[in-house]
Amino acid sequence: MTHNSVAGNAVIAGPLVMAGRVESLTLPAAPPSATPRQVPSPSALFVNRESELARLRATETERRADRTPGIVVVSGLGGVGKTQLVAQWVARALRHSYPGGHLYADLAEVRRHGAVDVGGVVAGFLRSLGVHPEFIPAGLGERTALFRSVTAGRDTLIVADNVRQAAEVRPLVPAAGLLVVTSRTSLPALRMDGAVHITLDPLGERAGVEFVRSWQVAEADGAAEALVRLCGGLPLSLRAVGEWLARCPHLNLADAVRRLGARGLPHMEDGTLSVNAALDLAYASLPDPTRKLYRLFGVLPGTTVTGALAAAAGVPDWDDAAGDLLTAHLAVIAASADRPRRLRLHDVVLAHARETARALPDAERAAGLRAGAEFYTAVAAHADVFVLGPGRFRLQAPPARSLADLCAQETPFTDRAEALEWLDAERGNLLAVLRAAAEQRWYDLVWRMCESLWALYHSRKHHADSIEAHALGIEAAQWAGRPDAEVRMRNQRARAYYETGAHDEARRELAAADELLGTVDDARLSGMIWETQGLVALAGGRHEDAHELFTRALEANSATGDRHGVVVQTYNVGQALLAAERRQEAYDVLEAARATATDTGDDTMLPRIGVVQARALQGLGRPEAATETAIRAAEQAAAMRLHAKLDQALAVLSELSASTRDARLRAACDAKLRQLRRDAGVRPQDD
Incomplete structure (x- = not known):
């Protein structure tokens, strides 16, 4: 066996040792497998729907016989019991059916100005089906393709509530299984997809x-x-x-x-019936604290309320009030992956609550909305720190109140993963509150909340939400006279455009931000803009422009003493050099980035740097050094549970082993890749 020294204090071992290191890699543990059962529980009071239940059962039997995915549309008036019918059917006949699980989405919760973020719904389904967030693609087309791949090998039941248009649910049809849609209209366009239609009439x-x-x-x-x-x-x-x-x-x-x-x-x-007269009776019979909670639903622009939010808005006795609404069947517990219990009103009841709230004095409505907006702004800021760390550059000061003080009843998150889940569960409410705050001209709240929401939008790839939110943030920063905040808002919006491939739009935002750089003092803002401009240039094949922009960003970070920024921008310079086929320069720059990251404890950057270094060494005709570097990157990524970087490192290793005809190393890499992707939910378990 031979050993050869290379840069970075690494030692190149022989092929057998390299293959053994890959074979001995400990992959990040797969998350606990729990089959999702998300359809709401049925009510005990249920009468005279036997014919509709029988038709649902017959449709499901026919679909299984044909072995094809199916679509069922259940239509009827608001309040006629469509969701309840589906819940009864699932509980009675499908409790142990569909090995892929039962997935549920209420599209009323994710509808923005009449349009549904279907990509966000698909992403949520993918996470519920066990797909690791790092492997969920950015675009709707790619997400839909992955969703169909994941559901191809296991029958999955999808229930989509409150659908208005066929286009909202076509991407939700599983490759194997059944999509059940509830709607107030018959959605005739879905008949072209073979949908079975069931009309639910009022009770006789x-x-x-x-x-x-x-x-x-x-x-x-x-x-x-x-x-x-x-x-x-x-x-x-x-x-x-x-x-x-x-x-x-x-x-x-x-x-x-x-x-x-x-x-x-x-x-x-x-022409449809209004149930408001009956709801007026029910509302009038509720105790005062419960009526206050009911009105809070009407005041806030979102769809769910937690105990901490209710307390912030001055609602007493949350547990009793929530219990009253649940007992009265006016509200349900909304399913979510995070900790706090969320209450959601039936959509017809929510409309009544909003009409009830409109009768309140303007000052009372504004005070309730302001309390909700301040609560969300502060808790989102705490979540941002948990997700991205306290060292991230932020324009806003830390919240004046601690998380424990804001959420005295129940702490919503205690670590990064929980904070990200809270942000995702509150995503619709956060954007709705952001819009409402912009309408109220609470400009300081708007741009601050936008700054914090980057932790969610970038991590979970909610780019459509990010683009809309940061448009509000830009306007708020302008009205607030905060050019520094406007630069940040435009940069974050440009990054969302960049991630979706809308490079022209990204360039427009960056050009507008660039014009403001002379009015701001902090060089880190300049560095951010130059970095994003460099990423757009690199994606567009303008390698030398990217190199120049990353170099300027590096100088800005160096001037402010931002050592993490120095590592990131040095890494970016190396990427630009490699893309320009200046491989030796790229390797040397990346080696400097690696040394700085090691000295400063910036460990999460090491696998990223190693993957690009391996590419540079491969291009320099040094396959042994490239293999050693890629193995080291894989080991670092595995130790830190960085799934996507581990996947990239193993993919590079597989290419290298193929070019060097190292059969054992390639077999080891391919086996680890298959296992990693199975554990990440993007390959069938029996593959």
């Missing part, structure tokens, strides 16, 4: 009376029948009346009939 008189009599409330002759007619047979309306009666035991069905009046539920402009 017999079924409605059976439903009402299950309350065991005193009734006069014909009162139950009259109540069913007045409520239009809508289960949600009937349930709201039942809740009112349960809290008013001295009243009976005849009293409810009188309260609703002779004409029953009013109609909205589109």
Whole structure:
């Protein structure tokens, strides 16, 4: 066996030793495998849907016989019980079916100005199916392709609630399994995809009376029948009346009939029934703290509320108030991967809560919204520190209140992973609050929240959200007279454009930011802009321009003493040199980056540097040194659980072993790659 010294204090071992090192790599442990079962639990009160349940069962049986993915559309009025029907079917017939799991998404929670971020929904499904976040691609097309690959080998049930258009759910059809859609319209375009359509009508008189009599409330002759007619047979309306009666035991069905009046539920402009009259009764029967929580849902622009948020907005007795809404079937627990319990109102109930809140004095509504916006801004800032570390350059000062003080009832996160999950679970609320704060001209809150949300948007590749949010951040910074914040907002928006391949848009943002650099003092802002300009230039094949821009960014970071920035920009200079085929220069620069990273303890940069160094050595015709460098990068990435960098290092090693015809090393690399990708959820387990 021979050994040869190379730069970086590495020692090149013989082929057998190299293969052995790869074979002995300890891959990051695969996450615990839990089959997702996300469809909401059914209610105990459920009547007269046997024909619809039978049709759902028959459709599912036919799909299994044909061995093809299927689509079922369940349509009906708001409040008619579409979600409840699906929940009952899943609980009764599919509890142990679909080995891929049951995935659920309420599109009302992720709809922005009428449009749904379908890519975000697919990304959430991929994470639920065990795909590591580092392996989820940026674009919708790539995400959809991966989703179909992951679901190809295992039947998966997808339930999409509150769908408005066929385009919102076509990417959600699993390669093997069933997509069930609920909608207020029939979505005729999905018939072209072979969808089976089931219309859910209001309860008939017999079924409605059976439903009402299950309350065991005193009734006069014909009162139950009259109540069913007045409520239009809508289960949600009937349930709201039942809740009112349960809290008013001295009243009976005849009293409810009188309260609703002779004409029953009013109609909205589109001709559909409004359940507001019944919800008015239910709301009036709630205790004061519960009504305050109900109104908070109407004041805030998001869809879910936690105990900490309610406390920040001055709602007392969260546990009792939340329990009241759950008992009344006005709210449900929203499923999420993070710790806090989130409450969500039925979409029809939420609309009523917002109408109720509009009756509040303007000052009270504004105070509730301001409290919510300040809460989210502060907690997002704490999450940003957990995710990206305290050493990251930030324009805003740390929050005045500690996380424990902000969330006295329950700490929402205690480490990086939990903080990222909290941000992702609150993603829709955060963007909605950001919009509302911009409308209220709370400019300081807007740009600060945007700065913190980079931790979420960049880590989880929510680029569409980032582009919208940072447009608001740019405007807020301008109104606030903060050119430094505007530079940061434009840079973060440009990075989102860059990640999605929209390089022209990225260049426009960067050009606008570049014009502001003369008005800001901190050289780190200049370095950020030059770095992003360099990345765009590198992606566009302008290698020499990229080299110049990265060099300027390096000088800016050196001038401010930002040692992590020095490592990153030196690494970027090396990438630009390698792309320009200046391989020896690239290797030397990268070796300097490696030495600085080692001296400063910037360990996460070492595998990144090593992968590019291995490429440089490969181009220089030094396969043994390249192999040693790539193995070292793989070992470092494995030790730090950096899945994507480990994947890259093993891929380079596989190429090198193929070029040197080292069969054992290539077999070892390919085996580790297969195992890593299986554990990361992007290859079938039986592959």
